[in-house]
Amino acid sequence: MVTKVTGIRVGFDWDARHHQFRWVLGGRRRSRALLYSRVMLRVRFAPSPTGFLHVGSARTFIFNWLYARHNGGTMVLRLDDTDVERNTDASVNSIFEGLRWLDLGWDEEYKQSERLGLHREIAEAIFQKGHAYRDFTPAHVGDTKKSGAHQTWLFNPGMRELSREESDRRAASGEPFALRFRVPRGTAESVRFADAVYGEQVKAADDIEDFALLRSDGMPTYHLASCADDVDLRISHIIRGQDHLSNTYKHVLIFEAAGGKAPQFAHLPLLVAPDWSKLSKRRHGPVVSVTTYRDAGFMPEAFINFLCLLGWSPKDDREKLSRQELVDAFSLEGINRANAVVNFKEPAATPEETFDPKAVWLNSEHIRGLAIDELSARLLPIVREAGPQVTREKMLAITPLIRERIKLLRDVLTAADFFFVDQLPPYDVNELIPQKGNAALAAKVLACAGEVLAKTEFQHDPLDRALRAAAQELGLKAGQMFQPIRVAVCGRKNAPPLFETLEVLGRETTLARIDVAFQNLK
């Protein structure tokens, strides 16, 4: 394991001369290192840039970050980009875009492709120690699963037993080979590790195949590169998806062969689709991509909150948790073992129907938890980008009227639309007609309202008094009076409370819209 003391490196270091990891204790400042000696917690998030950042990866990132922050540890971001065939810049950008939106940050950043020398050295060392062998079998083409190769293979016969002399000779002659790990066979040995989530794990070495370390083009495989970097970067805890649980045996083997000690593992249950299948962009569309949530108007803190509740629980009845509350509450013990369904709807109609209802609800909770000026500041760019060049002041006045009426930030565009235009788009004139009334009554109400509002101060209380008085005079219920006015100024029945709305709209706009409605009624 790796320790570090403020600013001083303590832990495993790769010793190129002796082909192994060695313990190092803080160089010149050894005495101080000993003084402050404590285990430094280091975690990493290691996405491979072969696609956009998806929600499962985001959750892995978040859990790592939470664990680091909870324990005062270090968060490492490492791009696992050893698959040159499939890596794309677009993917790298998408991942950073997603992570930036999450706004959690990280402390150190690495790229595996810049560390190939280290990987090869370690592969060489493992080979020199006899834990690996050259496999000159030509690479399989295509998907072996589909080509009917369902039988278990554990090693390539003939290659494992190749003498060192012959192996060297064929390698020297330029024959391509993959380097495979020589897993102990027929020894009744087993590989074990303790997983912080899944408990004690044991597997017979005989059931582990001779996995590749190096491809025939000399590039490291994921297993090798990942483990080599984990040791070199002194990662203390590997928190990752459960799809790696069975790979972990191989990793333990690599850690041990490289002369290091395996870190602590914690595997996370997977996020799956409503039909329990794996989340995939091809099958489930954009709902699996983090940026989709951003673009739909989720707030990062709500999205993070939602993801944390998938496969983890604070063990009390809290649902809405702030970033800090999550940091405080997070622990590996709270992680579940069963896969969690992201309950989105497959055929997407409206954004609200697409996403997991709980995510939407949490977002509305976080919106309501925001101070008006803060919420207003988040809403403003969304509105401006959509067209209307509202002023900051006006947005600030509108915000309290819609805060409890929007679930996603983008809902501001539909909830406050009538504040953003000079003239209302056409609406159904029949909407102007109040309960138990007709067009004539609506016209009467609007005419009256026009008169009253022309001479009323545009403040909540005066408006309230004046309009209620007018209703009484006309012998109408308040609701019958308010509806025609509301529809006249908002263009629809469902809108924020009337007096506040009129106050923000102002006398001029209000009267103009009432007049238009009055004309339309004829």
Next chain:
RNA sequence: GGCGCUAUCGUCUAGGGGUUAGGACGGAAGAUUCUCAAUCUUCAAACACGGGUUCGAUUCCCGUUAGCGCUACCA
């Protein structure tokens, strides 16, 4: 096929040898305000199945089933 992981309301989960199996979302009904929303109240809704162990299992063990993962010179 082989190896492994998992199984509590529709979904996320709490719980754990004796409980009215708790909470949340979503759903339904009602209250309330000028509509909507918010809020409040109430209701419906779960321990996958079969064997053990036990005085007693949803909880522990075994099996079945189902889902998922790994089984690539992908990560």
